[in-house]
Amino acid sequence: MTSSAGTPAARRTTRPTLATIAASAGVSVATVSKVVNGRDDVAEQTRAHVQALLRQHDYASPTTRRVAAGTTVEFLINGVFAAYATEVVDGVITEGAESGTSVVVGKMQDASRLGRAPGVWARELKVAGRAGVVVVTGELTGDHVDALAEVGLPLVVIDPVNLPRSSVTSVGSTNFTGGFTATQHLLGLGHRRIGYVGGPPKSGCNQARLHGYRAAHEVAGVHPRPELIGNQNFDYECGLELGARILALPDPPTGIVAGSDSIALGVIEAARRRGLRVPDDLSVTGFDDTELAAAATPPLTVIRQPLHEMGRVALRTVLRMAAGETLDSHHVELATQLVVRGSTGPAPR
Structure with a gap:
């Protein structure tokens, strides 16, 4: 007699594991785990290959499974939607689409100018069902950070103008x-x-x-x-x-x-x-x-x-925090790279 576990229907519902992805990619399980958890100590080519296999196998990490279903994250931009912010937004939205997370994009306004205290602002986000907040180039006060902590909303900032305290989680570059x-x-x-x-x-x-x-x-x-x-x-x-x-x-x-x-x-x-x-x-x-x-x-x-990747890492990080995971570091720096084009040349004689 053939057990039900061996039927085609059962095989279709079997979730791929990290070992499955690692074997397909020809890398270690630890490397796949680093990619899944947004770690930056993986070669870019290897990361891209593993991510492609994760999408191909429709793999969802435990964090994504616990948090992403019906999850909405608030993404706030300080100032105008310039070219810099647009590329970061694209990364956040791409990661959101892949993890099944909705992203609400808005502007980081001065709470006092709007007549809303930080506590009111944070409670409104909580009531609206946000699972976390990502802010890009924002100038935050300690009151903003405290207000979000009080209502239990994790915060990740990208290239912050200031960090009210070292414990605030941030994503940037070198x-x-x-x-x-x-x-x-x-x-x-x-x-x-x-x-x-x-x-x-x-x-x-x-x-x-x-x-x-x-x-x-x-x-x-x-x-x-x-x-x-x-x-x-x-x-x-x-x-x-x-x-x-x-x-x-x-x-x-x-x-x-x-x-x-x-x-x-x-x-x-x-x-x-x-x-x-x-x-x-x-x-x-x-x-x-x-x-x-x-x-x-x-x-x-x-x-x-790597603006696009900075956005992706920020969203992955806030989802991990929302799931109660412990982060390896409160600050992530992705590598920068010199690209030489036509605007530089030898010093004039």
């Missing part, structure tokens, strides 16, 4: 390394007067990029000049305004490290208005590698942030 690498690239091209135009002075990611810029100078034995450094906002207007100011100096820079792609485009426009050619007279690097970078004239040399 910003220090990115600032260092961009500056090192210009130094390697012979530039010695290199400016930095960045975002808000209080922003943690901006500070890390600026520190990387300074560290590259120190390693090369070059002293960065304070008058060539400006910080304001991660937008085009910042690049245009501060770029014009720095380029009007009696001894202007031959290269500028920009804290974002939008800033870099503003700097390039400021250079054009002064009759300077990029990269013949001025080299410029961006940071992010949004769709604006490759479409720019000339195409931007950038530090690429």
